[in-house]
Amino acid sequence: MSEFNVVTETQEPDLDTAMKVVYQWNYEPEVEELRRLYDKANEAQWIAEREIDWDRPIDTECFSSEGLGVAIPIEKTSYWKSLDDEITTTVSRRTAAFRLSNFLHGEQGALMVAAQLVNAVPHTDAKFYAATQTMDEARHVEVFAKYIDKLDEVRPIAAPLKDVLDETLKTDDWLKKLVGMQIVVEGLALYSFREMRNLTEEPLLKELLTYVARDESRHHAYGVQYVSRCIPQLTDEQRTELEDFALEASRTLIDSRNNSTFFTEALKIWEEAGIDSSALLKSLQEERDELTRNAKPGRRLGPITGFVIPTLRRCGLLSERVATHYYGFLKENLGTNLVGDDVQQFLEIVPDLPEDTGRWVMGEIQ
């Protein structure tokens, strides 16, 4: 434990928010599916310290053999293969710590938004549920911090993620908070946790992601059930505003200008570990065709097309107008290969939400 100070060195300056607080005097169950979700969340509480064996060392070999989680397989270049094991292990470990740090910071954002939702949502059942989510998110912050502490060190939050968290915390509109957090951020998290959980062979990480992802699928269900209930009662103008809020958040998260911050961070990690990044990139450039020739078929839709947009469609927040905007910026970032030649084709590529998100996130169904 470090020394106690009222003002700490690591805190950020305050963020002014304009949240409206709502009392609700009806305590009877009113939104049945949310009450059921609350009961389920109570049943599913777990204790990180007790349920997970934290004494196990992390098997860092796993990170080296799993690739670096970037689209281009730099770990297959001849330059990479010529490097000392010690260097490549360091890079793999730090890259994993970087990705997990963003999960960690995202969890802190989720913790604070969930707590705001307790105050801001107008239905008792929805307040109850948000209270259980607040507890869940505190536990998620706890486990990611613990894991990163064993692995390496916490790295700073990526700017695009921080922007989306700020906007979601700042808005005075509880429906925007729901859409920003429960649909966009939780959608991105659920998709990423699923991928990482199914890919990793590191036992401790796999175990904690199993616990976390199970909670997250409930958080996502809360968003879907609550938002779908509300949409039909909104004016066109209100619905358009919500659609745009989700669009901006999604755009911020995957815009290529923002992705360059990920690349900058990756370069930093390489150089810290003693890699000559220009030699690595040169080797990549020269061997690119060879490396991608035998790439496995099957495309990765990514979190926005693969999960966030399907969720918006389910909730009634994907008008033709906003779908055109999604198509436009996804095409710019990913190319027509992944999004189709026009918006109609794009809408056919967008999958349906899995029937059972809980089983989907565990990789039991596609």
Ligand SMILES: [Fe+2]
């Ligand atoms: Fe979480």
Ligand SMILES: [Fe+2]
């Ligand atoms: Fe969550």
